[in-house]
Amino acid sequence: MKKTVFLAVILLICLSAVPLLADYFSDMGASDNATASDVKEVTSVQTQESTDTLSAQTAAAEENEEEILVCFASSGAVVGVPLEEYVIGVVAGEMPALYEPEALRAQAAASLNLARLALLDGTSERLGGGHISSSPASAQAYLTEEQMRDKWGDDFDMYYARIAEAVQAVFDYEIVYDDNLCQTCFHAVSAGRTENSENVWQNAVPYLTAVDSRFDATADNYSVSVQLHADTFAEGLEPYGFVPQQTARLWLGESTYSDSGTLLSLEVGNITVSGAQLRSAFGLRSAAVDVIYEDGEFILTAKGYGHGVGMSQYGAQQLALQGKTWQEIIRYYYTGVEIRERS
Numbered sequence: 001m002k003k004t005v006f007l008a009v010i011l012l013i014c015l016s017a018v019p020l021l022a023d024y025f026s027d028m029g030a031s032d033n034a035t036a037s038d039v040k041e042v043t044s045v046q047t048q049e050s051t052d053t054l055s056a057q058t059a060a061a062e063e064n065e066e067e068i069l070v071c072f073a074s075s076g077a078v079v080g081v082p083l084e085e086y087v088i089g090v091v092a093g094e095m096p097a098l099y100e101p102e103a104l105r106a107q108a109a110a111s112l113n114l115a116r117l118a119l120l121d122g123t124s125e126r127l128g129g130g131h132i133s134s135s136p137a138s139a140q141a142y143l144t145e146e147q148m149r150d151k152w153g154d155d156f157d158m159y160y161a162r163i164a165e166a167v168q169a170v171f172d173y174e175i176v177y178d179d180n181l182c183q184t185c186f187h188a189v190s191a192g193r194t195e196n197s198e199n200v201w202q203n204a205v206p207y208l209t210a211v212d213s214r215f216d217a218t219a220d221n222y223s224v225s226v227q228l229h230a231d232t233f234a235e236g237l238e239p240y241g242f243v244p245q246q247t248a249r250l251w252l253g254e255s256t257y258s259d260s261g262t263l264l265s266l267e268v269g270n271i272t273v274s275g276a277q278l279r280s281a282f283g284l285r286s287a288a289v290d291v292i293y294e295d296g297e298f299i300l301t302a303k304g305y306g307h308g309v310g311m312s313q314y315g316a317q318q319l320a321l322q323g324k325t326w327q328e329i330i331r332y333y334y335t336g337v338e339i340r341e342r343s
Contacts, residue, residue, distance in 0.1 A: 071130030078130040093141030097159035099318035105168035106329040110184035187306025191288035193263040194310035199258045215318040225301040233298040236281040261288040
């Protein structure tokens with residue numbers, strides 16, 4: 001960050017004599033997130049009454065600003081991003097910008113907590129020296145400012161302001177359990193009840209327990225079915241050791257489900273698979289899946305969207321519409337947690 005601020009001051013001096021440099025920096029590529037930030041800082045510098053005043057302000061900001069190293073899933077590049085800017089990019093990638101302000105704040109608080117946990121864990125060789133991935137499959141989605149502009153077009157300023165306000169409102173808070181930062185997982189839509197962590201990741205986490213989220217059933221595409229020919233179904237299960245030994249209508253055996261609707265086990269011929277394995281094999285929206293055989297095809301119906309653990313984003317929106325605050329939403333979906341100001 002010190003290097004960035006130093007470059008910003010040098011650029012200010014240059015821009016006063018050579019205005020064309022500003023155009024050069026604004027044309028840099030989308031992956032150069034730090035460059036976009038530099039240009040923004042230079043523009044800010046030009047509005048200051050004096051260079052001395054600016055230097056004092058930027059020095060103070062630099063001392064207090066946290067930075068997170070983001071590993072971009074598409075390229076493997078690792079870029080340092082100011083923490084507040086990072087969380088804005090995460091909320092932009094994870095939740096519709098027109099959701100209620102309190103839902104956006106709840107999302108910002110959960111995403112910020114995960115970012116601070118990543119900082120606490122330190123950098124990872126697996127991430128090329130980064131703290132966190134931009135992939136929603138392994139961490140949480142992240143959009144650069146340029147990607148947000150491409151996504152929102154003429155509505156960029158309005159949507160960015162909504163999300164920035166949400167992030168600023170929660171930035172001085174953290175979510176803890178037994179004095180430790182929480183793993184504030186979230187998903188798009190539950191199957192009507194969120195899931196216990198041990199039914200998804202084997203480990204029981206006291207604050208990641210199932211809660212009622214029945215209003216999720218009103219979400220668009222809450223229930224989605226996929227029809228597969230018997231041969232396609234068998235082929236998808238081959239990596240799990242499935243060998244068809246009888247007619248397809250006899251393949252399906254006993255099944256077990258969690259109280260939240262996650263398929264825990266299903267006998268298919270000579271193997272037993274879980275809903276998570278079916279989701280992976282056939283690209284389903286969730287592991288809360290029912291399987292039936294009908295007229296030579298297997299029909300797989302998945303409810304909800306995502307792993308089902310922690311906060312339902314659609315549920316957060318419904319609670320916000322009922323007048324709940326972001327703190328109430330967080331406490332609803334993460335059992336027994338404490339929200340406190342950072343010291």
